[in-house]
Amino acid sequence: MNDFALMWDWLSYGVRWLHVITAIAWIGSSFYFIALDLGLVKRPGMMPEGVHGEEWQVHGGGFYHIQKYLVAPPSLPEHLTWFKWESYSTWASGFALLAIIYYAGADLYLIDRNVLDVSEPAAILISIASIGLGWLLYDLLCKSPLGKNDTALMLVLYAVLVAMSWGYTQLFTGRAAFLHLGAFTATIMTANVFLIIIPNQKIVVADLKAGKTPNPKLGAQAKQRSLHNNYLTLPVIFLMLSNHYPLAFGTQFNWVIASLIFIIGVLIRHYFNTMHARKGNPHWTWALSAILFVIIMWLSTVPTVLTGQERLSAAEERFIASAHFPAVRDAVMGRCTMCHAAEPGYDGVQTPPKNVLLDSDAAIAARAREIYLQSGRSHAMPPGNVSGMTESERRLLVTWFEEAR
Known part of the structure; x- marks a missing residue:
């Protein structure tokens, strides 16, 4: 028993380390390409045919000249670097960590019998189903007529996230609720890469090799999903770190805190996206983020409403x-x-x-x-x-x- 507990704890540590490493790789490459895309300089008549924009960068003692083709170059190079494994390995290691900690220790970490008194298998099934159904709902919304209006779509998606913020607190412990909200969102992000962005890019490559003209809608769809991933990244990081901070997940208004974090994440990304696009420095986003964070701090100190004697597992x-x-x-x-x-x-x-x-x-x-x-x-x-x-x-x-x- 004692050796198993020690090995299990080391397994948790190792998988957590792997998850952090892969997340750094995914987020780093994602943020880099968002900044690169927004910072591209257009020089009509001065760039090769088909080039949408270019940028000169300096790093590590060398200079890089980067050009972006909106659809594809006239002829494809022999080697293409695909940015996908960072996303896949982040999700896989994250789900493994979810299973090691919250599924294997469901009675302590997943189930709160004062919230929902269910068996461990039932709680695990609810967990898996909610994460999977989240992607299906999101994908349907994106493919519906609503998906043609980015602003309206984002507002509806935010309403879904707020509903899930509240819903998870009605199912699991506060710690597990925040973790699941992060997994719910991260699954959408990885599924965007696995089921939309990469497949669309492969279709474009196949069409080019076959001498066909790629459908521009494929690129537009992939870019929309990439935009969503960009704005969801920072809230997911907060939610994944929250298990170390009970004042975030263990308070009466934890679902409100989670909802506000999504707004803060959008504000911060808006600042960097605007700056990278050379459209100014909207410092007001930081001021508003700070105000919202102070509100979160206040919400974490509001006395909880007594709901009766706590039941033990x-x-x-x-x-x-x-x-x-x-x-x-x-x-x-x-x-x-x-x-x-x-x-x-x-x-x-x-x-x-x-x-x-x-x-x-x-x-x-x-x-x-x-x-x-x-x-x-x-x-x-x-x-x-x-x-x-x-x-x-x-x-x-x-x-x-x-x-x-």
Whole structure:
């Protein structure tokens, strides 16, 4: 049991690292090409036939002369570099991480029995279905008559995201709700690449090789989906990072916070897109983003509405029922609550780190795995062992978790 838990935690760490690496590659290339496309300079009569624009860049001690053909060059080069694997590997590693943490630990991380009391298989099926149906709904909207009006389409899509922000909080824990909203959005982005952008580009290449004139609608459709991906990127990053910040996902108005984050992401991308297109510097976007972020901070501190006594999961009940729990509670209360309490007593700590509270039986049971890994199997907590946790107490935490789990 103990070796498996350690291996599983390292697997989670490794896949998370892979996910971050691939996301950096995808986002980096995406932002680069958006900036390149917007910054292209048009010189009528001074560029080769078919060239839409060009740009000179300098990097790494060298100069690059980049030209963009709106449809395609007269003859295709032997080698084409396709930018697709960054997107695919980001989604695949992200889904693997979702399965490792939220599906394998559904009773602790996915299901909130005070929100929706369902079995672990049912919760996992709801998760997968919601992510898949999100793409189908988005794709239908884009292909409908509404898709011909970019502004109207974006407004309707934002309404869908707001509805999903609220809907996920009615299905899962706050942490899982934010993560799923990010997965919902990221799936749309990757599906855009996998099902629209790359296939359309392959059709264009095939037509050119066959001596046919490519359909310009294919390029227009791909560009629309690429534009959506551009504006959705920053909110997805926020949602994926949110699991480390309970003030974002663990408050009464978490769905409103998520909804406002999408607006902030659009504002920031609008600034950079405008700047790259050499159409000015709309600094007002940063001012408005800052105002919205202050509103988010305020929303996270609004007192929650009491909805009754919190119900414990089956795993949490086992941890509390353990014969070792009284001693565990004494150890945690004595060594951890100097920081992890509603009113920390440690000098310089004004609020509990990461908003983690360990000052009640339910709170200790809910954080059993973290306590086991951070203070039992490792010496990560307390930091610097400032509270003097003993080796016997650490062994107690290990025994408690491994027997009750």
